[in-house]
Amino acid sequence: MTVLLAVCHKEFKDGLRNRWIVAISLILALLAIGLAYFGSAAAGRVGFSSLATTLVSLSSLAVFIIPLIALMLAYDSLVGEEENGTLLLLLSYPLARWQLLLGKLCGHGAILAVATLLGFGAAALVMGLFSDTTDWAALLPAFGLFILSAVLLGWVFIAFAYVISAVATEKSKAAGLALVLWFLLVLVFDLGLLGLLVGTEGKVDAELFPYLLLLNPTDIFRLISISYFAQEQLSGLMAIAQHVQLGTGALLLTLAGWLLLPVLLALWLFNRRPL
Amino acid sequence: MHIVELHQAEKRYREVHALQGLDLTLRPGEVLGLFGHNGAGKTTAIKLILGLIRPSAGTVRVFGHVPDGADARDRRRQIGFLQENVSFYDQLTGLEVLSYFARLKGVSRRHCLPTLEQVGLDHASGRRVKTYSKGMRQRLGLAQALLGEPKLLLLDEPTVGLDPIATRDFYQRLAQLKQQGCTIILCSHVLPGVEKYIDRALILGQGQLLAEGSLAQLRQQAALPLTLTLKGASYPLPAACADFVHRRSASDGIQLQVPLEHKMSCLRQLMTLPGLTDLELQPPSLEDLYSHFIHHQAVDRPHPMEECQ
Numbered sequence: 176m177t178v179l180l181a182v183c184h185k186e187f188k189d190g191l192r193n194r195w196i197v198a199i200s201l202i203l204a205l206l207a208i209g210l211a212y213f214g215s216a217a218a219g220r221v222g223f224s225s226l227a228t229t230l231v232s233l234s235s236l237a238v239f240i241i242p243l244i245a246l247m248l249a250y251d252s253l254v255g256e257e258e259n260g261t262l263l264l265l266l267s268y269p270l271a272r273w274q275l276l277l278g279k280l281c282g283h284g285a286i287l288a289v290a291t292l293l294g295f296g297a298a299a300l301v302m303g304l305f306s307d308t309t310d311w312a313a314l315l316p317a318f319g320l321f322i323l324s325a326v327l328l329g330w331v332f333i334a335f336a337y338v339i340s341a342v343a344t345e346k347s348k349a350a351g352l353a354l355v356l357w358f359l360l361v362l363v364f365d366l367g368l369l370g371l372l373v374g375t376e377g378k379v380d381a382e383l384f385p386y387l388l389l390l391n392p393t394d395i396f397r398l399i400s401i402s403y404f405a406q407e408q409l410s411g412l413m414a415i416a417q418h419v420q421l422g423t424g425a426l427l428l429t430l431a432g433w434l435l436l437p438v439l440l441a442l443w444l445f446n447r448r449p450l
Numbered sequence: 451m452h453i454v455e456l457h458q459a460e461k462r463y464r465e466v467h468a469l470q471g472l473d474l475t476l477r478p479g480e481v482l483g484l485f486g487h488n489g490a491g492k493t494t495a496i497k498l499i500l501g502l503i504r505p506s507a508g509t510v511r512v513f514g515h516v517p518d519g520a521d522a523r524d525r526r527r528q529i530g531f532l533q534e535n536v537s538f539y540d541q542l543t544g545l546e547v548l549s550y551f552a553r554l555k556g557v558s559r560r561h562c563l564p565t566l567e568q569v570g571l572d573h574a575s576g577r578r579v580k581t582y583s584k585g586m587r588q589r590l591g592l593a594q595a596l597l598g599e600p601k602l603l604l605l606d607e608p609t610v611g612l613d614p615i616a617t618r619d620f621y622q623r624l625a626q627l628k629q630q631g632c633t634i635i636l637c638s639h640v641l642p643g644v645e646k647y648i649d650r651a652l653i654l655g656q657g658q659l660l661a662e663g664s665l666a667q668l669r670q671q672a673a674l675p676l677t678l679t680l681k682g683a684s685y686p687l688p689a690a691c692a693d694f695v696h697r698r699s700a701s702d703g704i705q706l707q708v709p710l711e712h713k714m715s716c717l718r719q720l721m722t723l724p725g726l727t728d729l730e731l732q733p734p735s736l737e738d739l740y741s742h743f744i745h746h747q748a749v750d751r752p753h754p755m756e757e758c759q
Contacts, residue, residue, distance in 0.1 A: 178554050188546070260535055
């Protein structure tokens with residue numbers, strides 16, 4: 176446990192030093208505040224939108240950017256150490272491979288959690304202070320849930336990044352694979368589902384179909400926001416999702432379960448990786 | 451008890467025979483020089499000893515136990531390792547990097563600053579590693595290997611990038627560790643000046659053992675001639691020595707290459723020469739021995755590269 180925490184501590188310090196935490200916090204805060212204030216600009220007004228509108232549209236933007244940030248943060252964690260020569264050195268220490276990997280997960284996870292909390296927390300603070308239409312009692316649990324699900328989504332993608340890092344032979348290949356994965360899960364998956372729906376002229380099982388969304392962690396993340404603000408007007412693929420009879424809690428658990436899969440896969444692959 | 455024991459250790463990677471049937475035993479306090487070109491099997495041997503890879507055949511024992519597997523992990527606290535071309539975490543300071551490795555090894559942080567002092571990095575302990583020169587990075591690497599008073603040190607090209615004074619300090623530190631019973635494996639393409647510090651040398655080529663033994667034994671095996679340089683000697687040389695003349699020049703005097711068995715007879719006769727002002731005697735250096743054994747192998751089995759040419 177001590178060595179795991181040592182790795183975790185070192186990764187977190189690295190994140191502070193190379194300004195990852197500051198950069199992510201700033202990006203997320205600007206995104207959230209900008210969306211809250213200018214979100215209804217298309218409707219011809221400027222000013223704070225309602226909490227529900229803000230968070231639902233924020234979640235559909237965060238679903239692009241958080242996986243990207245998580246992948247960039249962690250794609251080189253194993254293959255990069257190997258290129259530096261430190262992987263060989265670390266493994267000659269009394270340190271098991273799973274301890275190294277979970278230690279990194281702990282460190283990178285903490286970086287992402289702190290940055291998300293700071294970024295979106297700042298946005299919540301600004302909304303709470305300056306928006307007349309929202310009160311703290313509604314704001315805090317809503318943002319709390321949003322931050323929690325965003326952090327979980329980030330962790331899932333950090334774990335995906337480790338899977339990539341455990342199989343890639345070079346850092347540049349890992350970066351390419353990370354981009355492909357992001358493209359597939361964030362963009363292609365939804366298009367594919369829509370295509371399936373349209374192509375079969377809606378003949379797919381209407382009961383089953385919405386549950387296909389659970390196969391993609393990014394969709395689960397969006398479902399969480401939607402399930403919380405169920406009264407919102409929805410468009411596109413997410414409109415189908417209203418049939419999903421899962422509560423917010425169950426969705427959160429599913430997302431947490433999603434974390435387990437890539438972590439186990441990464442551990443298995445890393446253990447098989449020759450030195 | 452043997453610290454390291456390899457018995458017919460072999461490692462194959464698909465087509466490549468990285469190491470073939472290597473036997474090696476090391477006693478406490480012994481310093482072994484492991485020499486060979488790139489790809490000769492040095493790194494493979496080191497990885498086997500560290501337990502990072504498993505032998506394809508044969509056995510490896512370190513401190514009397516198999517070095518891989520879960521129970522071996524704790525024994526790694528007693529091993530120090532520095533590999534070639536390691537670059538540490540640029541964003542952290544020297545002290546932070548060393549503290550990280552100390553925590554992983556279970557060594558108290560109090561030892562970090564003194565260890566940095568030992569390798570001459572105390573003045574730069576608070577600077578980020580990215581500002582370090584190559585030599586400083588190498589010294590940081592040495593510092594992590596020396597953490598926790600290891601019983602077995604494996605050092606791959608340890609003096610690359612070190613200036614002559616730092617190199618001398620480093621060897622003195624090794625001599626101290628040896629005194630305390632630490633077993634050391636120095637791994638290198640030939641290191642000039644390392645002769646004095648090693649008890650035994652092991653020369654590898656293309657995964658095979660080419661020669662092994664103390665320097666004296668290797669000289670016996672190689673039967674390379676001594677080099678004698680005479681100053682001020684006049685001609686003709688005594689008959690017994692005349693055959694061995696290798697080179698003569700007005701400025702450097704006469705150079706003889708004398709086979710070992712003729713050393714004493716030749717010397718006796720030379721001492722009687724009139725006008726001899728100076729005589730310099732040079733036994734074959736480690737470098738000479740190394741190229742002898744490597745060349746020997748090349749003659750026996752042509753190197754694939756040479757075949758192409």
